[in-house]
Amino acid sequence: MTESPDEGGRREPPEPSEGPESPVRDETPGSADAQPWRRRTRLAPGVRAGIPILALLILLGIASLVPGIGFAADVSVEAAGRDLEAAIGRLQTGAPVLVDIDGDLGTYPEIRYATRAALADLMLRGANVAVVSFSGEGRAIAVAEIARLRHLGVGPDRVADLGFRSGGEPALVQLASEGIGPNTSGSFADAVRKDGLASFRLALVIGGAEIGPRSWVEQVQPRVPALPIAAITPSFLLPEVLPYRSSGQLVALVGTLPAGLAYGQQVAARGAEFGPGRFAERLPSGAAIVFGMLVAIAVLLASSGGSLAGWARAAWRRGRS
Amino acid sequence: MGPRRLEARALVSGFFETGGAGTVATWLAVLVTLGVWSYLVGERRLLRLSQMLLAGLATGYLSLIAIREVLIPQLIQPLAASSAHPELVLDLLLVAVLVAGRWLPRRVVAVPAAILVGGTVGYALGGAVTGTLLPQLAAGMVPRAAGPGDALAGAIGVAITVPVLFSFLHGVPRGRLLAGVTTTGRWLMLGGLGAWFGFLLLSRLALLVDRIGFLLGDWLGVLR
Numbered sequence: 226m227t228e229s230p231d232e233g234g235r236r237e238p239p240e241p242s243e244g245p246e247s248p249v250r251d252e253t254p255g256s257a258d259a260q261p262w263r264r265r266t267r268l269a270p271g272v273r274a275g276i277p278i279l280a281l282l283i284l285l286g287i288a289s290l291v292p293g294i295g296f297a298a299d300v301s302v303e304a305a306g307r308d309l310e311a312a313i314g315r316l317q318t319g320a321p322v323l324v325d326i327d328g329d330l331g332t333y334p335e336i337r338y339a340t341r342a343a344l345a346d347l348m349l350r351g352a353n354v355a356v357v358s359f360s361g362e363g364r365a366i367a368v369a370e371i372a373r374l375r376h377l378g379v380g381p382d383r384v385a386d387l388g389f390r391s392g393g394e395p396a397l398v399q400l401a402s403e404g405i406g407p408n409t410s411g412s413f414a415d416a417v418r419k420d421g422l423a424s425f426r427l428a429l430v431i432g433g434a435e436i437g438p439r440s441w442v443e444q445v446q447p448r449v450p451a452l453p454i455a456a457i458t459p460s461f462l463l464p465e466v467l468p469y470r471s472s473g474q475l476v477a478l479v480g481t482l483p484a485g486l487a488y489g490q491q492v493a494a495r496g497a498e499f500g501p502g503r504f505a506e507r508l509p510s511g512a513a514i515v516f517g518m519l520v521a522i523a524v525l526l527a528s529s530g531g532s533l534a535g536w537a538r539a540a541w542r543r544g545r546s
Numbered sequence: 547m548g549p550r551r552l553e554a555r556a557l558v559s560g561f562f563e564t565g566g567a568g569t570v571a572t573w574l575a576v577l578v579t580l581g582v583w584s585y586l587v588g589e590r591r592l593l594r595l596s597q598m599l600l601a602g603l604a605t606g607y608l609s610l611i612a613i614r615e616v617l618i619p620q621l622i623q624p625l626a627a628s629s630a631h632p633e634l635v636l637d638l639l640l641v642a643v644l645v646a647g648r649w650l651p652r653r654v655v656a657v658p659a660a661i662l663v664g665g666t667v668g669y670a671l672g673g674a675v676t677g678t679l680l681p682q683l684a685a686g687m688v689p690r691a692a693g694p695g696d697a698l699a700g701a702i703g704v705a706i707t708v709p710v711l712f713s714f715l716h717g718v719p720r721g722r723l724l725a726g727v728t729t730t731g732r733w734l735m736l737g738g739l740g741a742w743f744g745f746l747l748l749s750r751l752a753l754l755v756d757r758i759g760f761l762l763g764d765w766l767g768v769l770r
Contacts, residue, residue: 281737288698332749334756361608364615391616394669408619443677444669461746464738472685474677482752516762517755524754 306488308477309343312427312455318351320426321417323452325441326356326370327363329433332459339457339485340431342492344370347429348379349495353413355405355425357387359396360435364389385413393436394444401448422449427476432458438466442474457485482514576765579757710735 316322324344328336347354356371358364367386374384387405390396404421405414417424422445430438438456446454455477458466463480470478479488578599581592621638624631640658647655688700712724713731720728762768 331753335749335752337756361604361611364611365607389611389615391612391620393666394673395665398669439678440673442681443673447673447676460748460752461742463745464742468682468685472681474681481748482755514755514759517758518751520758521751521754 302481302484302487303491305477305479305481305484306491309455309457309479309488310346310491312453312477313343313346313350313352316347316350316352316426320350320352321413321424322347322352322354323422323425323428324354324356324431325363325428325436326358326367326431327360327433327436328366328431328459329435330362330365332433332461333366335459335482336431336457336479336485338482338489339479340370341373342485342489343429343457343479344374346492348374348383349492352427353383353385355385355387355409355413355417357400357405358389359391359393359440360433361389363431363433363436366431381411382413385409385411394440397436397440397444398448401445422452425452428452428454430454430456430458432456432462432466434462437462438469438475438478442469446474456480572765576761579761706734710738 324347326340328340333340344354356367358367371384371386387409390400392399401422404424405418407418409418422428428441428445430441432438437458438454441454441456445452453476454474456466456469456475457479460481466475466478466480469475479485578596581596585593621634621641625634625638640661643650643655644658644662647659686700686703688697692700709727709731711731713728713735715724715728
């Protein structure tokens, strides 16, 4: 049974220093936070703040001893690229591929290289690509990427523009149920119009916050189960979409800048050429990446250093008093 | 800037054509980037100008998309072409009610708003159950032939999921054990949110790296 704070008479008034370290508190009588037995152990704030970190390190240490759990980043990075390369490599020449470009302008730079590598890979394999978007920002990116491909010499028979579909997930359902619709013209569009989405051999989702792999897995996969879905997403979507890769609902997932770079290098190594110039020439500068990360770390230290110093100073004063 | 550098820039960014238009676009992007970063040294006017520029451009762009790619081809043109789409008249009426919602009674506006919210939630909920919940439950089952790593991962998954679900238990008397589980669930949830924030930070760092790469590589031509 729960005990009221007043019944025990042992509850002390909360200390101001306990606020930042505590999770969302429920101070109503009878709740867990109001129980006196939880107030018996009193640790310094710094020690309490370190407990979760210590627990995480211990957990990671134990997990590293278990066979079958790998922590080498290179392995997962290269595996992600190989998955996407294999998914595209299974396509036959002329296979129709649906590419949903719905990245955000704020995070697209992280996956731009992987996206262009995938488009180059698709062109190299001889696939025909239909591009569609369900968000305004995604449409802007799609228009730029289609224009870039056109500039490189890719004709409308290889890349069809399905345009912008308003309505978010309901529009996705409409696409899954009714196919590409009558508005797009051309021989490629005519070929995939009859059988709807089932005529595509792969769906490649360039995800963002609004429409991403989760929307495709939830709305399209139950309606068109034969359509394999691969995804390229920014890092912040990984916690949401990694379970789909583990369960096999996504056939491939490239979700970080290193994974995108590794995949792009794999594509470039096979000599993915289309239009003027080789794909390898578009590799982002490694020096810029290193310099950018150094600047980012410096900004982080500069922004958090002051608050950390203030916290340490307050803790030291509390200890002295 | 010679033609060689312009060509390299076009290969990297892909958004800018070579020639005068590309040069203007590059310099504009550089000025706006530096204008936003000027906030780091306390300059707010340039940041505010950049924000207003972004808001204005985004509003204009989205309006243009709504008119050119949605309203005209999907609503106006079918209505003007033939009278064989009576449902579009209803659509037009609902859109008009939503647009004029500020001046109409709340009960009138509630009808299209309820249709909008109900339809969206219906699609989302149905998809979440058939696309995420059931397949993920099936995938979460650890097979008998699984190795120790899979078994441990499954056990950790259960050990995290159960306390987090219990932390949403409200209005129920809690004993000491249940209170401990719910508190653990809250901490685990905070840990998950922290991890998610870490991924978001990683995305933003990549954006910063891209901007620095643009300035130093595409614009100045160094670090290439």
